[in-house]
């Protein structure tokens with residue numbers, strides 16, 4: 497619930513370890529709300545969210561889950577190093593351990609040449625890397641990122657995705673939201689969302705095979721149209737049943753059109 501409105505409904509999915517899972521859907525469909533639920537800053541009013549065997553937001557997960565929010569979360573008037581030292585200290589790191597972590601994350605996000613630059617003087621892509629570096633200080637096993645590439649040009653987005661890929665190759669699980677469908681090509685699995693519901697939870701290949709579409713954008717549109725058609729049929733059936741008393745006695749026919757979910761256990 498956000499602002500008294502139910503935002504997410506009937507969602508079931510899992511995120512396999514070591515995978516890059518993309519959460520894709522149009523603005524306002526509930527991507528941020530979903531990620532907030534996984535991180536534990538959004539309390540679901542029904543159902544439950546388990547993260548690495550514990551309830552989302554559990555104290556034991558704090559150092560195991562990294563969260564890069566959509567809004568800037570670093571200080572523009574500090575340098576890259578000053579920001580990282582500040583956040584490392586806030587996490588309780590001290591002395592050489594703090595310095596080691598700071599140097600490690602600066603390298604991981606390829607910001608060594610900008611380490612002494614004020615964040616306010618960095619480009620959009622570099623700015624995003626600083627937020628990412630902060631989230632990496634704890635070496636999280638699960639990294640949740642809310643539209644980390646929004647507003648960046650294709651070249652910079654590509655470079656950032658190379659960093660994400662490297663992290664995944666080293667064993668980090670990444671849950672990344674985006675409303676840019678071409679980023680789907682870089683994910684191992686996709687969660688396609690529309691108006692608070694999941695249209696699909698599958699690998700890109702399975703999604704394309706199931707929908708017989710050439711790319712994810714086309715597949716998404718296909719699923720949106722199928723879902724809209726199913727909703728219209730359900731609405732029509734409800735209207736017919738209200739108008740015709742004899743139909744009220746008959747059980748509702750199941751709808752053949754369903755959202756597409758993988759059946760490989762990774763729902």
Ligand SMILES: Nc1ncnc2c1ncn2[C@@H]1O[C@H](COP(=O)(O)OP(=O)(O)OP(=O)(O)O)[C@@H](O)[C@H]1O
Pocket residue numbers: 498499500501503521522523524525526527528529530566675
């Ligand atoms: N603080 C809030 N109070 C009330 N409603 C909210 C709040 N934040 C979001 N919402 C509503 O919840 C719904 C889902 O929002 P959410 O931010 O999860 O979508 P999103 O897919 O991440 O959008 P975007 O891609 O634009 O970031 C929207 O209809 C939005 O208006």
